[in-house]
Amino acid sequence: MRLTVIGTGYVGTVHAACMADIGHEVLGIDIDAERVAALSAGRSPVHEAGLDELLARHVASGRLRFTTSLAEGADFARTHFVCVGTPQRPDSKAADLRYVDAVVDGLVPHLRPGSLVVGKSTVPVGTTARLTRRLAEAAPGCEIAWNPEFLREGSAVHDTMHPERLVVGVSSERADAVLRSVYRPMLGAGVPYFGTDPATAELVKVAANSFLATKISFINAMSEVCEAAGADAMLLARAVGADSRVGPLFLEPGLGFGGSCFPKDIRAFAARAEELGAGEAVVFLHEVDRINTRQRTRTVDLARRLLGGSFTGRRVGVLGAAFKPGSDDVRDSPALAVAAAVQEQGAAVRVHDPEALDNARTAYPGLGYAFDVPKACEDADLVLHLTPWPEYQHLDPAALAAVVHRPLLLDARNALDAPAWREGGWTVHALGRTPLA
Ligand code: NAD
Ligand code: UGA
Numbered sequence: 001m002r003l004t005v006i007g008t009g010y011v012g013t014v015h016a017a018c019m020a021d022i023g024h025e026v027l028g029i030d031i032d033a034e035r036v037a038a039l040s041a042g043r044s045p046v047h048e049a050g051l052d053e054l055l056a057r058h059v060a061s062g063r064l065r066f067t068t069s070l071a072e073g074a075d076f077a078r079t080h081f082v083c084v085g086t087p088q089r090p091d092s093k094a095a096d097l098r099y100v101d102a103v104v105d106g107l108v109p110h111l112r113p114g115s116l117v118v119g120k121s122t123v124p125v126g127t128t129a130r131l132t133r134r135l136a137e138a139a140p141g142c143e144i145a146w147n148p149e150f151l152r153e154g155s156a157v158h159d160t161m162h163p164e165r166l167v168v169g170v171s172s173e174r175a176d177a178v179l180r181s182v183y184r185p186m187l188g189a190g191v192p193y194f195g196t197d198p199a200t201a202e203l204v205k206v207a208a209n210s211f212l213a214t215k216i217s218f219i220n221a222m223s224e225v226c227e228a229a230g231a232d233a234m235l236l237a238r239a240v241g242a243d244s245r246v247g248p249l250f251l252e253p254g255l256g257f258g259g260s261c262f263p264k265d266i267r268a269f270a271a272r273a274e275e276l277g278a279g280e281a282v283v284f285l286h287e288v289d290r291i292n293t294r295q296r297t298r299t300v301d302l303a304r305r306l307l308g309g310s311f312t313g314r315r316v317g318v319l320g321a322a323f324k325p326g327s328d329d330v331r332d333s334p335a336l337a338v339a340a341a342v343q344e345q346g347a348a349v350r351v352h353d354p355e356a357l358d359n360a361r362t363a364y365p366g367l368g369y370a371f372d373v374p375k376a377c378e379d380a381d382l383v384l385h386l387t388p389w390p391e392y393q394h395l396d397p398a399a400l401a402a403v404v405h406r407p408l409l410l411d412a413r414n415a416l417d418a419p420a421w422r423e424g425g426w427t428v429h430a431l432g433r434t435p436l437a
Contacts, residue, residue, distance in 0.1 A: 001181060002077035004029055006103050007084030008039055008066065010046050010156065010260075010329065011120060011149050015083055017051060018160040020058035022185045028066040029073045039066040047328035047355045050157040070103070074110030079178055083120045083149070086268075087260070093267035095124050104131055108138040116178050117144045122205050122265055124272035128169060128198035145170045146198045147179060148205035153259065154326025165192045169201025206269040210285060213262045215250040217291040223253035223432030224291075224298070233432030234414050253432040255338065255386060255412040256295035258323035260331040263289065296334055299384075299412045299431060300341045306408060306429060307382055312346035315405065317370075317377035320387020320413075321353035321360035328355040330363050335386035338412070340364055342384070352376035354389055373400065380404045388415035397424025 001024050005016040008030040016028040030036050035045050042056040058064035067073065073080065084099035100121055107117065117135070119128065128146045135142050146169040151159035166183055170176045176195050180187060187193055194204070219240075223233035233253040241248035257263065270285045307314050316339075323333040330336055336351070343349040343366070350368040353360060357369055370376035373392075377383050377400055385392060397420060401407040407426040411418065418428045 001025070001079065003027075003182065004073040004077045004080045006030075006070070006073065006080060006082050006107070007099070007121070008032075008035060008045070009083065009085060010048070010153060011151065012081075012083030013039065013044055013046060013055070014048060014051060014151060014156040014160050015081060015120065015149070016064060017054040017058060018157060019081075019182070020061075020064040021054055021161070024063070024182070025077075026058075026064050027073055027076045028064065029068065029070060030066070031068060033068050036066045036068050048156045049154070049326065054157065070106045071110045074107055074112060074115070078112055078115045079118065079182065080107060080115065081118050081120050081147075085260075086121045086123055086264075088264040088267060092271065094271040095122075095264070095268035097123065097127065100127070100131075104134060104144075108135065108142075111139045111142050113141045115139070115142045116175050117142065118179065119144065119146045120149045122148060122209070122261065122268075123202055124268060125199050125202045125206070125276075126272075127202060132171065132198075143170075143172060143175050144198075145175045145179065146201045148201060150205070150208065153329055154324060162186075162189075163191055165194060167194045167196070167201050167204045169196050169198035171198065206265055206272075209262055209265040210269055210282070210288075212250050213257055213266050213292070214284070214288050216252075216257050216262075217288040219251045219253045220256055220295050220432075221291050224294075226253075226432050234430075252414065254295070254388075254414050255299055255334045255431065256292040258332040258334040258337070259329060260323075263292070263332050295431070296337050296341070299338050299386075299410070300345070302429065302431065303338075303342060303382060303384060303410055304345065306410060307347075310346065311342055314347045314381040315379050316342050316347045316349050317373075317380035317383045317404070318342075318349055318351040319373065319376070319383065319385045319392050320389060321351050322356035322387050322389075325387055325389040328359055330356050330359045333360075333363075333387075336360055336364050336367070338384065338386055339367055343367060350376045350378075350380075353387065354391055374403045377404050381406050382408045382410060385409065385411045385413055385416055388413040392416065397421040397426055399424075401425040 004027045005012045006029045008028045016026045020026045042059040044051045086095045089096040168179045226233040237251045241251045266285045273282045318339045320335045350370045409426045409428045411430045421428045
């Protein structure tokens with residue numbers, strides 16, 4: 001089939017490359033001409049395992065091309081995936097739909113009769129219905145469906161090629177048939193397909209993210225109680241998660257969630273529920289958000305206490321800048337928020353990250369950065385472990401102890417081997433295990 005993918009960020013680039021890989025002819029479209037030029041040369045705008053290889057292979061084969069022209073896209077295909085951003089609005093907690101609206105407005109005048117527009121962006125429930133009314137006036141005979149995306153950054157290619165489920169919200173059998181054809185290889189491999197109405201599909205997405213965010217904030221709330229009671233949050237999490245009805249995933253106590261999705265999605269969902277008169281039903285999401293933000297403050301407070309009550313004149317080495325390992329994305333990164341707060345309170349901070357340094361520098365130009373871990377930790381009075389990259393688990397604690405001023409570690413992700421670090425000469429503290437009082 002011929003497809004376009006509009007908006008070639010994290011979701012769009014991965015979707016375009018994977019759709020080419022399963023045999024479709026794909027035209028990726030973005031308003032960012034530099035991004036289109038890089039993609040056309042086979043260079044990914046984002047760091048994702050396996051993405052560069054897929055891009056290079058399918059750009060070379062000619063099955064994957066890129067352009068800035070929506071008109072060219074409308075001419076090329078009759079199925080168009082919309083993957084543009086839906087960030088938080090600058091003036092409220094609701095989702096900013098200006099990019100989705102701009103794509104639909106730009107595409108509609110050029111659409112060929114019978115075209116199907118498929119939204120993948122995360123949107124407030126009711127968006128498909130609103131856009132359907134717009135399409136009915138401007139492009140009769142065309143249709144809009146919603147097919148939310150569930151990929152995780154860091155494993156985006158794997159998640160797209162092997163999704164745990166496909167959710168498709170359609171208003172006609174024809175749209176359902178088109179989407180079943182697009183995803184035929186996945187369906188052939190037994191991936192569950194949930195065909196439903198657009199409103200349910202839109203809600204599945206935000207409900208799933210809200211549940212995962214709630215799980216993280218739940219365990220972080222428990223970790224705060226553990227600190228107060230002198231209990232061990234890690235063991236508690238493992239023991240609670242051993243119940244198959246709960247499960248161990250997304251139950252890691254620590255600095256909490258960040259990124260371009262969980263924080264803005266739970267806020268946008270609460271705002272939309274409010275508009276619908278159902279705000280009371282999801283009032284707990286405000287608390288999920290508050291607990292999450294508090295983890296950042298608690299980390300800074302614990303760090304300050306470990307340094308004797310003040311950051312002034314202290315050096316702090318920071319391990320990690322990305323919002324999670326495996327990604328170079330620093331949008332709403334808990335690690336950078338903590339690093340910035342520590343610096344603002346008087347410390348000299350040097351941040352290391354294996355992949356996200358360029359993005360971090362752009363987002364937080366005032367912070368200090370280092371290309372390797374020893375440089376970030378040189379003469380440090382405290383080392384903060386804030387993004388659990390696997391490479392940090394393979395550091396040599398004794399070698400690192402030799403470059404710092406004082407071997408004092410705060411593991412805010414509970415991911416380092418504390419006994420091994422202690423053996424290497426470090427005093428180790430961890431969020432959820434070290435009393436704050
Ligand atoms: P992104 O910011 O990385 O990419 C958005 C892209 O859209 C950019 O390249 C931008 O230049 C382009 N764009 C903006 N306006 C455009 C226009 N008018 N025409 C063409 N291109 C335009 O965003 P993302 O992280 O890929 O997220 C996209 C959507 O998918 C969001 O709704 C997000 O919530 C959702 N989502 C994201 C993830 C994720 O892991 N990042 C996962 C699932 C769902
Ligand atoms: C998340 C969802 O997992 C995806 O299914 C969804 O498609 C995506 O949001 C989206 O809608 O954008 P992502 O944000 O890429 O994916 O990464 P996650 O692995 O979910 O991690 C999110 C944040 O939670 C990270 O900051 C991570 O460090 C944090 N986290 C995760 C915890 O603090 N504790 C945990 O136990 C798990």
